[in-house]
Each structure stands twice: as C-alpha cells, then as structure tokens.
Amino acid sequence: MVNLRINGIALSVQEGTTIMNAAHSAGIDIPHLCYWEGLNEIGACRICVVEVAGMDKLLSACNTEVKEGMEILTNSPRVRLSRKTNVQLILSEHDCQCATCTRSGNCALQTIAKNLGIANPIYKDITEKFRWNRHFPLIRNSSKCIKCMRCIQVCDDIQDLHVWEMVGTAQRTSVGVRNGVRMDEARCSLCGQCITHCPVGALRERNDMDEVLDALADPDKITMVQFAPAVRVAWGEKAGLHRVEQTTGKLVAALKQIGFDYVFDTVYSADMTIMEEGSELIKRMGDKEKYSWPMFTSCCSGWLRFVKSEFPCFLPNLSTAKSPQQMFGALAKTYMAEKLGIDPARIVSVSLMPCTAKKYEADVEQVNGSGFKDVDIVLTTRELDNLILADGINAGELKEMPFDSFFGEGTGAGVIFGATGGVMEAALRSAYFLITKENPPADAFKNVRGMNGWKEATFTVAGTHMKVAVANGLGNARRLLNAIKAGAVEYDFVEIMACPGGCAGGGGQPIHDGREMAEIRGGELYNIDSTLPRRFSHENPTVQLTYREYLGEPLSRRAHQLLHTEVEG
Ligand code: HC0
Numbered sequence: 044m045v046n047l048r049i050n051g052i053a054l055s056v057q058e059g060t061t062i063m064n065a066a067h068s069a070g071i072d073i074p075h076l077c078y079w080e081g082l083n084e085i086g087a088c089r090i091c092v093v094e095v096a097g098m099d100k101l102l103s104a105c106n107t108e109v110k111e112g113m114e115i116l117t118n119s120p121r122v123r124l125s126r127k128t129n130v131q132l133i134l135s136e137h138d139c140q141c142a143t144c145t146r147s148g149n150c151a152l153q154t155i156a157k158n159l160g161i162a163n164p165i166y167k168d169i170t171e172k173f174r175w176n177r178h179f180p181l182i183r184n185s186s187k188c189i190k191c192m193r194c195i196q197v198c199d200d201i202q203d204l205h206v207w208e209m210v211g212t213a214q215r216t217s218v219g220v221r222n223g224v225r226m227d228e229a230r231c232s233l234c235g236q237c238i239t240h241c242p243v244g245a246l247r248e249r250n251d252m253d254e255v256l257d258a259l260a261d262p263d264k265i266t267m268v269q270f271a272p273a274v275r276v277a278w279g280e281k282a283g284l285h286r287v288e289q290t291t292g293k294l295v296a297a298l299k300q301i302g303f304d305y306v307f308d309t310v311y312s313a314d315m316t317i318m319e320e321g322s323e324l325i326k327r328m329g330d331k332e333k334y335s336w337p338m339f340t341s342c343c344s345g346w347l348r349f350v351k352s353e354f355p356c357f358l359p360n361l362s363t364a365k366s367p368q369q370m371f372g373a374l375a376k377t378y379m380a381e382k383l384g385i386d387p388a389r390i391v392s393v394s395l396m397p398c399t400a401k402k403y404e405a406d407v408e409q410v411n412g413s414g415f416k417d418v419d420i421v422l423t424t425r426e427l428d429n430l431i432l433a434d435g436i437n438a439g440e441l442k443e444m445p446f447d448s449f450f451g452e453g454t455g456a457g458v459i460f461g462a463t464g465g466v467m468e469a470a471l472r473s474a475y476f477l478i479t480k481e482n483p484p485a486d487a488f489k490n491v492r493g494m495n496g497w498k499e500a501t502f503t504v505a506g507t508h509m510k511v512a513v514a515n516g517l518g519n520a521r522r523l524l525n526a527i528k529a530g531a532v533e534y535d536f537v538e539i540m541a542c543p544g545g546c547a548g549g550g551g552q553p554i555h556d557g558r559e560m561a562e563i564r565g566g567e568l569y570n571i572d573s574t575l576p577r578r579f580s581h582e583n584p585t586v587q588l589t590y591r592e593y594l595g596e597p598l599s600r601r602a603h604q605l606l607h608t609e610v611e612g
Pocket residue numbers: 270271272273274309310312313316342343344366367368369396397398401460461462466545546547549
C-alpha cells in the first residue's frame with residue numbers, strides 16, 4: 044500500500060493507483076476532459092493537473108501514479124489558474140453555439156467551463172448588442188436571448204416592476220430595458236427573478252468567484268465566510284443531494300476544503316437582528332405618536348431598493364436595523380477581530396446568499412459601520428455551487444464539520460428567516476418574551492407561515508393587540524402599500540420579502556427550469572426549526588455573550604453604530 048495526503052486528507056491506496064483514482068477514493072473528483080479510463084489516459088487536455096509538494100511542474104492526475112509520502116493539492120491557486128487558462132484556450136478554438144448543439148446539456152466542455160465560472164471567453168471578442176455596466180450585479184447578454192419573454196412576464200406579473208420590454212421591430216426585435224434607460228438606472232429591485240426564470244444564459248448575476256479565489260490565494264488575508272439561512276436548503280440541489288443529505292455540516296466541510304479560514308452562520312446574526320428589531324418595535328410602540336406606522340422589516344435588499352424607488356414616503360417606517368448579512372460583517376471586523384486578535388484590515392468577509400440584491404447591499408455606504416467594508420464579497424448559491432464543483436468536491440462524500448466557534452451558533456428562529464413570514468414569526472417569539480419575560484409556545488405565531496402573497500394576523504401580547512402583515516413578491520407588496528396609503532388597512536408591523544416565498548425562492552438560488560422551489564425549501568427550513576434545541580433568538584448563548592462582552596444591550600450606542608443605519612435611536 045502507498046500512503047499519501049491529498050488536500051490534507053491522509054489515505055492509503057494500492058500501488059499503481061493514479062492520482063485521479065486516489066483522489067476519487069477520498070471523495071475528490073478531479074475535473075478532466077480527455078481522460079477515459081482504460082481508453083485514453085494521455086493527459087493531453089491538462090485540465091486534471093495537480094500540484095505535488097517538491098515538484099516545480101504541475102502533473103496530470105490521470106496518468107501519474109501515486110508515490111509513498113506524496114503531498115498533493117488538487118485546488119491550490121496554481122492549479123486553479125492553470126485549469127481555468129487551459130479551458131479558456133480550448134474555448135478559443137471551439138464554436139460555442141451550445142443551444143443548437145446536440146450535446147448541449149450533456150457536454151463536458153460546457154459543464155467544465157460553467158463549473159469553473161468562465162463567464163466570458165477572454166481569448167474571443169464576443170460583441171454584445173447592448174451597452175452594459177459590467178459592475179452592476181445583474182448582467183444581460185443579448186446575444187444569448189431567445190426572446191421567450193419570461194423575464195418580461197415575471198417582472199410585470201409577479202413583481203409589478205416592468206423593467207423589461209420588447210424593443211425594435213421585425214428581425215431586430217429583442218428584449219431591452221424599458222424606455223431605453225441603462226440597466227443601472229432602471230427601477231430594478233435586483234430580486235433576480237428574471238435570472239431564475241430565463242431558460243438560457245441571457246441573464247445572470249455578476250460573477251465574483253475570482254475575487255474570492257484571489258483572497259483564498261493571498262497569504263496575508265484571513266477569509267471569513269458566512270452563509271444565509273436559505274442557502275442551507277438549496278446548496279446541495281445541484282450536486283443531486285437528497286434534502287436530508289444537504290446538511291450544514293457538509294457545507295461547512297466543503298467550505299473548509301475550498302480553503303476558507305473561518306466558516307460562520309448568518310443565522311447567528313439573524314438572531315442579533317431579532318434582538319435589535321424586536322427591541323426597536325417595542326420602543327416604537329411605547330411612544331406611538333413619535334413614529335410612522337406600521338414598522339417595516341428592513342432585511343430584504345430587494346425590498347429596500349423597491350421602497351426607495353417606488354414608495355419613498357414609507358422610508359421613515361423602515362426598521363433601522365441592518366440585515367443579518369451586514370450585522371455579521373460589522374461584528375466580524377470589530378468584535379470577532381478583537382476576540383481573535385486579528386487586524387481587521389486583513390479580514391476578507393465573504394457572504395454566501397440566495398440573493399442577487401445582496402451584492403448591491405454590501406456596497407451601500409450607510410450599511411458599513413466597522414470602519415472597513417463590512418462584507419467584501421457576496422456570492423450567490425449558484426456561485427457557491429460552482430466553487431464546490433470547480434474543486435471537484437464530491438458533496439455526497441463530505442464528512443460533517445462544525446462551524447467555527449462561536450459565530451456558528453444559531454437558533455430555529457434565525458433559520459426560518461429564509462422563508463416568507465419567518466422574520467415576523469421570529470420577531471414575535473422574542474417580542475413576546477421581551478414584554479412578558481416568558482417564552483410563548485414556539486409555534487404560537489405560525490399563522491404567518493405559508494405561500495399566500497399577503498397574509499394578516501392579530502396577536503395579543505400582555506393585553507396589547509398587535510396586527511401584523513406579511514407580503515412576499517413585489518406585486519403583493521405594492522398592493523399592500525397602496526392599501527395602507529389609502530387607509531384601507533392598518534398594521535403595527537409588516538414583513539416584506541421581494542422574492543415569491545422569501546429568500547428560499549431567491550434570485551440567486553439554483554435554477555430548476557419551469558419549477559418554483561420556494562415552498563419545498565421553505566418547508567425544509569421550518570423542519571430544521573422544529574428540531575433545533577433552541578428556537579428563540581434571545582436564547583442564543585452567543586447573542587447573549589455578544590451583548591455582555593461587547594454591545595451592552597439592544598439599541599445601545601455601540602449597537603446603533605454597528606448594527607443600525609442610524610447612529611442614534
Ligand atoms: Fe435572506 Fe436574510 S433571510 S435576507 O432572505 O433577514 O439573502 O436566507 O441571509 O441578511 O438571515 C437572503 C436568506 C438572508 C439577511 C438572513 C435576513
């Protein structure tokens with residue numbers, strides 16, 4: 044037997060085994076193109092190259108046998124760069140008319156280029172018909188548009204935003220931005236629903252994978268990654284994992300294999316959000332005249348863009364609490380940096396989200412409170428899946444790993460943030476406690492669950508009646524806001540999520556053509572909540588510690604500086 048290590052994993056294999064097969068036995072599938080076992084093991088495509096400690100040259104894994112004591116890396120920065128460059132070179136000689144190719148959808152080159160996140164062939168000059176701001180989080184390549192008009196339908200009928208329209212006549216008919224404005228000037232919420240409903244690759248998010256890979260390759264940087272509630276119930280779909288197999292522990296293990304230094308959970312900061320937003324609601328209710336009603340949740344970045352452009356009159360009604368993504372970033376570069384004794388300037392804070400609008404949110408100046416950019420890079424669930432696939436990680440084989448201590452501790456209340464009604468339910472669970480000093484039954488507020496676009500409920504807490512509403516999908520949000528404006532309805536607290544079904548159906552989630560997945564994924568979030576030992580945000584021991592050690596109490600001056608968009612309450 045031969046003993047060796049691959050990506051730090053120790054293993055023992057038969058003499059004569061190739062690196063490719065040894066890696067496979069450790070759960071790592073090294074990407075390859077020309078290799079066919081027993082037929083073609085010539086290492087010609089140079090896609091399966093790996094780095095072996097002590098050797099200058101990269102070796103092809105398909106035809107190199109293992110040797111005793113070998114230390115092999117299948118995903119080092121050199122390997123990743125070489126693999127990507129080699130695929131780019133192959134593409135430069137390839138006629139990429141995939142839609143009309145009989146192998147489309149079953150093509151190794153197409154798959155590998157996609158898994159490696161190659162969005163534009165750099166050795167070819169593809170001329171697009173429309174000018175586009177490539178920094179904008181939503182990108183459209185009109186040369187791939189098939190004019191199916193799904194983007195127009197979802198934006199008009201579901202989101203009621205009307206960003207797209209048919210432009211031109213006869214042969215020049217195409218889809219364009221309404222009124223000929225530039226995309227970054229359109230009233231787009233960045234919900235990304237046009238992307239998840241596009242049957243081809245004409246619409247996509249900005250690809251930020253390379254920024255993450257650069258950070259991972261930089262020895263001066265410390266990489267911290269958080270992942271959102273809704274990512275945990277979708278990340279394994281691409282790899283074909285059964286719902287019960289796509290656990291958070293496996294995702295932590297995948298992120299560690301990719302090379303992140305710290306893996307944390309956005310659910311921790313969702314619990315922080317509840318403490319701040321719940322306290323804010325109680326404070327506002329104690330001084331009703333001073334504030335505009337109802338109070339709106341403020342954690343959905345698509346909804347924030349929508350309210351700013353469509354209903355600015357409601358801006359004072361928004362909770363000043365930042366989203367969990369941003370709370371996490373602010374605490375990572377202050378409290379966490381202090382605790383770990385790290386210079387915050389060295390931290391690269393990466394966020395894995397089911398959302399395209401979160402890419403925009405991280406760049407908004409008012410949400411940065413740490414003195415640095417609180418969240419440096421946001422990847423969608425689809426980009427996360429590509430990171431996993433690009434490194435040949437076999438998700439089904441991963442051994443569960445725990446989050447890094449201690450931003451990994453979260454409660455069921457934080458988990459359900461990812462489903463419509465979840466933020467409201469989590470807030471009510473803790474508001475009840477903050478008012479009465481007793482926990483309600485954990486499922487006391489379940490009336491706000493479900494896929495209805497506009498839900499209402501009334502609860503009585505310590506003799507106070509509270510009327511709440513929950514809307515998902517921006518068309519429903521518009522109807523609800525118009526009804527409030529007209530005086531037809533009155534509420535105390537309203538949750539709005541831009542995507543149908545909430546983040547579970549977010550615009551950055553894996554695409555299943557022709558199928559809405561929000562209800563299934565949302566149901567899974569409620570299952571997780573029901574099985575967790577803690578289901579109330581105020582019971583999160585890390586949240587309690589954060590207040591004891593660092594913030595004092597909810598709505599304190601420091602809490603305002605880091606966790607709210609207003610420095611004073
Ligand atoms: Fe969501 Fe969130 S619940 S917006 O949908 O609040 O994206 O999942 O991460 O930030 O937690 C998205 C999901 C989040 C945030 C949380 C909130």
